[in-house]
Amino acid sequence: MFELSDYGVAYGQSDVIRDLNLSVGKNEIVAILGRNGMGKTTLMKSLIGMIPSKAGTVTLNGKDLSDLKSHERVSAGVGFVPQGRMIFSTMTVSENIETGLTSTGEKKIPTDLYSLFPVLDEMKHRRGGNLSGGQQQQLAIARALASNPSVLLLDEPTEGIQPSIIKEMARTLKQIRTQRNVTIIVSEQVLSFALDMADRILVIEKGKIVLDVPVEEADQQTITKYLSV
Amino acid sequence: MFADYTMAELTSIFAMQGFAGLILFSVFVLMALGLAIIFGQMGVINMAHGEFMILGAYVTYLTSNVFSSYLPESLYGSYFFIAMILAFFVTGALGALVEWSVIRHLYKRPLDTLLATWGLSLIMQQLYRSIFGAREVGVTLPDWLMGSYAITDLIEVPINGIFVMILTIIITVAVALMMQKSRLGKQTRAVVQNRPMAAAVGINTEKVDRLTFALGCGIAGIAGSAFTMVGSTGPTAGQLYIVDTFLVVVFGGASSLIGTVASAFTISQAQSTMEFFLSGSMAKVLTLLTVVIILMLRPEGLFSLKMRR
Ligand SMILES: Nc1ncnc2c1ncn2[C@@H]1O[C@H](COP(=O)(O)OP(=O)(O)OP(=O)(O)O)[C@@H](O)[C@H]1O
Numbered sequence: 086m087f088e089l090s091d092y093g094v095a096y097g098q099s100d101v102i103r104d105l106n107l108s109v110g111k112n113e114i115v116a117i118l119g120r121n122g123m124g125k126t127t128l129m130k131s132l133i134g135m136i137p138s139k140a141g142t143v144t145l146n147g148k149d150l151s152d153l154k155s156h157e158r159v160s161a162g163v164g165f166v167p168q169g170r171m172i173f174s175t176m177t178v179s180e181n182i183e184t185g186l187t188s189t190g191e192k193k194i195p196t197d198l199y200s201l202f203p204v205l206d207e208m209k210h211r212r213g214g215n216l217s218g219g220q221q222q223q224l225a226i227a228r229a230l231a232s233n234p235s236v237l238l239l240d241e242p243t244e245g246i247q248p249s250i251i252k253e254m255a256r257t258l259k260q261i262r263t264q265r266n267v268t269i270i271v272s273e274q275v276l277s278f279a280l281d282m283a284d285r286i287l288v289i290e291k292g293k294i295v296l297d298v299p300v301e302e303a304d305q306q307t308i309t310k311y312l313s314v
Numbered sequence: 315m316f317a318d319y320t321m322a323e324l325t326s327i328f329a330m331q332g333f334a335g336l337i338l339f340s341v342f343v344l345m346a347l348g349l350a351i352i353f354g355q356m357g358v359i360n361m362a363h364g365e366f367m368i369l370g371a372y373v374t375y376l377t378s379n380v381f382s383s384y385l386p387e388s389l390y391g392s393y394f395f396i397a398m399i400l401a402f403f404v405t406g407a408l409g410a411l412v413e414w415s416v417i418r419h420l421y422k423r424p425l426d427t428l429l430a431t432w433g434l435s436l437i438m439q440q441l442y443r444s445i446f447g448a449r450e451v452g453v454t455l456p457d458w459l460m461g462s463y464a465i466t467d468l469i470e471v472p473i474n475g476i477f478v479m480i481l482t483i484i485i486t487v488a489v490a491l492m493m494q495k496s497r498l499g500k501q502t503r504a505v506v507q508n509r510p511m512a513a514a515v516g517i518n519t520e521k522v523d524r525l526t527f528a529l530g531c532g533i534a535g536i537a538g539s540a541f542t543m544v545g546s547t548g549p550t551a552g553q554l555y556i557v558d559t560f561l562v563v564v565f566g567g568a569s570s571l572i573g574t575v576a577s578a579f580t581i582s583q584a585q586s587t588m589e590f591f592l593s594g595s596m597a598k599v600l601t602l603l604t605v606v607i608i609l610m611l612r613p614e615g616l617f618s619l620k621m622r623r
Pocket residue numbers: 096101119120121122123124125126127128168241274
């Protein structure tokens with residue numbers, strides 16, 4: 086459904102992602118684990134078209150996305166929640182979500198989005214910049230969902246968020262998958278979160294996939310070894 | 315300098331110069347609005363903004379000519395409204411064309427856009443000279459805009475001034491509402507805050523750029539329409555206003571609409587009041603000095619949004 090073949094990304098001469106092959110099925114949740122600087126953000130940003138890829142192709146439901154601009158990828162069904170959330174801080178909560186409606190042409194925020202994130206409904210007239218980190222994360226997810234993606238990319242959604250909220254986020258993401266039939270690809274460093282929500286665990290190191298297992302077969306110790314310096 | 319006047323005379327001088335300043339204020343606000351929108355959106359300083367205004371003025375002039383030569387005289391009173399709408403769309407379309415053909419290739423190169431738009435302003439001036447001649451042209455105001463309204467024996471307000479000001483208020487409010495409420499306005503604000511992220515939520519940033527540039531130029535066109543009521547239109551008339559408009563934008567803090575309005579008001583009032591007592595250039599020097607001093611105290615301009623990032 087979402088496929089990368091011989092995919093590569095580079096900053097100038099330095100290759101960060103090399104020869105990546107990955108096939109993600111419909112409604113699957115895949116967690117990509119990796120230490121700092123292993124290329125998770127680079128991969129995610131290139132998938133949404135913020136930085137160009139260097140080699141290979143990326144396809145969604147058979148459609149080649151490689152040459153599309155960011156907004157065209159969103160129209161094609163890719164949603165993106167960046168590391169650090171990057172919400173529009175001077176705009177209100179509801180305005181932030183409305184920016185995500187651009188590609189659908191809808192005018193009104195669908196009510197089921199607010200029922201996923203009741204806090205956002207309560208705060209819809211506040212400026213995004215005045216929300217807490219956890220609330221901003223929910224806002225970033227809601228904004229990405231507003232475009233009705235068929236695949237949702239999340240880059241380290243747990244960064245800077247306390248454990249109890251992380252648990253809740255895992256639950257919400259699984260709920261989003263079943264309610265909206267979304268494929269989810271999430272990059273992570275928090276192993277417990279990945280084990281909690283994903284169907285499949287990938288470990289990326291120096292731009293290559295070094296481990297690819299279903300979550301039932303994932304061995305905590307092996308993965309921990311990859312994640313520790 | 316006040317000693318030669320009685321108290322009553324002084325009051326009426328201030329009041330009348332104040333009203334005269336209001337027309338200047340209107341032109342400033344409309345010009346600055348367009349300039350600030352374009353600068354805020356893509357960091358482009360449009361050196362040709364004055365020429366876009368003059369294009370609006372020429373469109374108004376042509377429309378009034380068509381009305382007076384081809385249409386029954388009873389319709390002449392309404393030419394201004396048609397002219398204004400035409401001016402908006404003609405300058406807006408030219409703005410979109412310029413953005414598409416030149417500006418979009420120069421984003422991230424501020425110096426190059428400065429040079430390119432400056433070159434554009436020279437080209438436009440030359441075109442005006444070739445098409446309309448070097449002589450200044452003026453429009454005949456319809457009857458209902460002529461004359462003035464006497465508030466007291468000494469204070470008279472020109473009706474065209476009042477009209478231009480009401481027009482400015484309506485347009486400013488409309489632009490403010492558009493930025494706040496409309497989809498384009500929200501998309502524009504998102505692009506201004508974080509361009510790559512705006513694209514990653516599905517906004518076509520290039521389209522937003524083009525529309526914003528067109529809108530900014532279109533408003534300059536309306537400023538040009540208003541300008542025909544108070545000045546005569548010539549190929550280089552736009553140059554006289556561009557510096558003052560930059561001043562207004564910088565002084566107001568480029569990101570704030572209220573700031574722009576307040577700063578246009580201050581600068582136009584200061585100039586027009588002082589011009590009565592001092593020479594025009596002296597008034598300008600004093601205004602500039604004041605602005606420089608205030609900017610040294612508040613480098614971010616009069617108004618700026620305080621936000622947690
Ligand atoms: N703009 C850039 N120009 C050059 N090199 C970059 C750039 N951005 C990232 N890199 C390099 O690319 C590599 C991968 O960085 P990336 O941000 O993708 O890592 P990451 O896995 O997301 O790390 P983290 O967990 O800290 O977010 C790093 O070595 C980094 O230094």
